[in-house]
Amino acid sequence: MDKPIIEVKGLKKYFKTPHGMLHAVDNIDFEIQRGKTLGLVGESGCGKSTTGRTILRLLEPTDGQVLFEGEDIADLSKKEMEKKRENLQIIFQDPFSSLNPRKTVSQTIMEPMIIHKLYKTKAEMMEKVLEIMEIVGLAERLVNTYPHELDGGRRQRIGVARALALNPKFIVCDEPVSALDVSIQAQILNLMKKLQKELGLTYLFITHDLSVVNHFSDEIAVMYLGKIVERAPSEELFANPMHPYTTALLSAIPVPDIHYKSERVILKGEITSPIEPKKVCRFANRCEYASEKCHTTEPELVEITEGHYVSCFLEVVEAAKAKKAQEA
Ligand code: SF4
Numbered sequence: 001m002d003k004p005i006i007e008v009k010g011l012k013k014y015f016k017t018p019h020g021m022l023h024a025v026d027n028i029d030f031e032i033q034r035g036k037t038l039g040l041v042g043e044s045g046c047g048k049s050t051t052g053r054t055i056l057r058l059l060e061p062t063d064g065q066v067l068f069e070g071e072d073i074a075d076l077s078k079k080e081m082e083k084k085r086e087n088l089q090i091i092f093q094d095p096f097s098s099l100n101p102r103k104t105v106s107q108t109i110m111e112p113m114i115i116h117k118l119y120k121t122k123a124e125m126m127e128k129v130l131e132i133m134e135i136v137g138l139a140e141r142l143v144n145t146y147p148h149e150l151d152g153g154r155r156q157r158i159g160v161a162r163a164l165a166l167n168p169k170f171i172v173c174d175e176p177v178s179a180l181d182v183s184i185q186a187q188i189l190n191l192m193k194k195l196q197k198e199l200g201l202t203y204l205f206i207t208h209d210l211s212v213v214n215h216f217s218d219e220i221a222v223m224y225l226g227k228i229v230e231r232a233p234s235e236e237l238f239a240n241p242m243h244p245y246t247t248a249l250l251s252a253i254p255v256p257d258i259h260y261k262s263e264r265v266i267l268k269g270e271i272t273s274p275i276e277p278k279k280v281c282r283f284a285n286r287c288e289y290a291s292e293k294c295h296t297t298e299p300e301l302v303e304i305t306e307g308h309y310v311s312c313f314l315e316v317v318e319a320a321k322a323k324k325a326q327e328a
Pocket of ligand 1: 243
């Protein structure tokens with residue numbers, strides 16, 4: 001297998017608060033192969049957006065490494081990072097608030113080109129703007145319109161176009177369709193998938209909604225309170241979820257069948273504080289299977305079958321771990 005384009009190793013992002021250190025991202029590891037999508041899923045506040053921003057160094061990491069094409073970008077100076085950012089872009093959740101209302105479509109797409117001095121003349125830049133607009137399905141006649149004159153779908157197409165302006169290789173997609181109507185969600189997801197195929201893009205796709213990443217991601221990582229609790233190829237995760245939190249998230253996906261009897265898992269119990277958390281299972285207060293061990297020991301993320309990682313003390317997980325160890 002080729003070397004991954006992105007490797008995240010022991011990444012931490014802590015924030016100082018009056019009550020102690022908030023562990024927003026706490027020692028996570030993953031990698032993404034070139035041209036593939038990793039879906040990062042979890043409830044709001046679990047640290048998934050902070051992970052995306054820390055990888056791009058929009059937030060400075062507290063510790064850990066982020067390797068882009070084998071180079072640790074967590075160590076680059078600000079100037080070196082600025083240059084590197086041409087390859088590393090982000091699409092934000094809310095297209096309206098992430099766009100400058102005083103800038104037209106062309107000015108918005110041009111902005112990163114001007115900052116990175118990518119083209120010598122305005123004519124060259126305009127040619128590229130029109131090319132990108134065509135790629136993302138924005139009609140040329142919209143070139144001088146402002147964000148408020150466009151609907152949500154078109155605004156998000158500008159967000160995608162802006163991210164493409166510097167010909168990036170890797171894009172963090174931070175809930176890119178959550179603020180859109182369902183019909184428009186599908187259009188944007190299809191567009192992103194098409195662009196990935198045509199331009200060889202690699203995505204980290206962040207969402208709270210597992211159903212959105214189902215057909216979109218090659219692999220899915222489930223995050224809970226700053227930790228990755230399960231990671232597996234998408235099909236495997238849907239067919240064989242092992243962590244109780246993943247099972248609860250999957251049970252919340254609506255099924256379009258009036259005869260289907262929902263077995264939704266309703267999570268009860270208090271959410272553990274992310275401030276100076278103890279070395280225990282962070283899900284223990286809400287887990288119906290929690291044992292004493294879960295309240296005293298922290299489970300590690302361990303590979304139980306090829307490419308399927310789980311951090312849990314459940315018997316079935318322990319048995320899979322033992323089987324894998326025996327085979328090794
Ligand atoms: Fe539940 Fe224990 Fe597994 Fe945590 S380690 S998810 S508390 S069974």
